[in-house]
Amino acid sequence: MKRHDLFTYIYASYLVLIVLTLLAANGWALRSARNEHYTQTRESLRAAALMLKDSLNRLPDFPVSGDGVDALCKTLGEDTGYRFTVVRNDGRVIGDSHEDPRTMDNHARRPEIRQLLGEPPDTVGGSERRSGSVHMKMMYVAVPWHD
Numbered sequence: 001m002k003r004h005d006l007f008t009y010i011y012a013s014y015l016v017l018i019v020l021t022l023l024a025a026n027g028w029a030l031r032s033a034r035n036e037h038y039t040q041t042r043e044s045l046r047a048a049a050l051m052l053k054d055s056l057n058r059l060p061d062f063p064v065s066g067d068g069v070d071a072l073c074k075t076l077g078e079d080t081g082y083r084f085t086v087v088r089n090d091g092r093v094i095g096d097s098h099e100d101p102r103t104m105d106n107h108a109r110r111p112e113i114r115q116l117l118g119e120p121p122d123t124v125g126g127s128e129r130r131s132g133s134v135h136m137k138m139m140y141v142a143v144p145w146h147d
Helices: 002-056 067-078
Strands: 086-087 093-096 124-129 137-142
Touching: 002 067, 002 137, 067 086, 067 093
Parallel strands: none
Antiparallel strands: 086 093, 124 137
């Protein structure tokens, strides 16, 4: 083997090794950043849901009549940019920041709602799925309200 061919072989081998190492490191960094972003987003959604829960507890007639729930959802939705939906145990929507609750379908079968059934009050439900209304993958977080 000539000296020039040996140099080319070693150079090419190291170049392939460096490129593969960089690709692996880049993949790991992207996965780590994505996981951190998802964790922060889920925690922000949880904090917003707890803020709504606290606000609902301050309504004088909640949950007896539900008056003001939809208005509260719409106000908080405008203030925060999040979508809020208040769902009764039977799945009926009684407040939503973007839609008229009377026109919305029953939410009892939603994964984040089903996770909360029979769980302690501090349980947080969540799912990532394609939204039926906006046709995009979305992250959902649900917190229970217990009387």
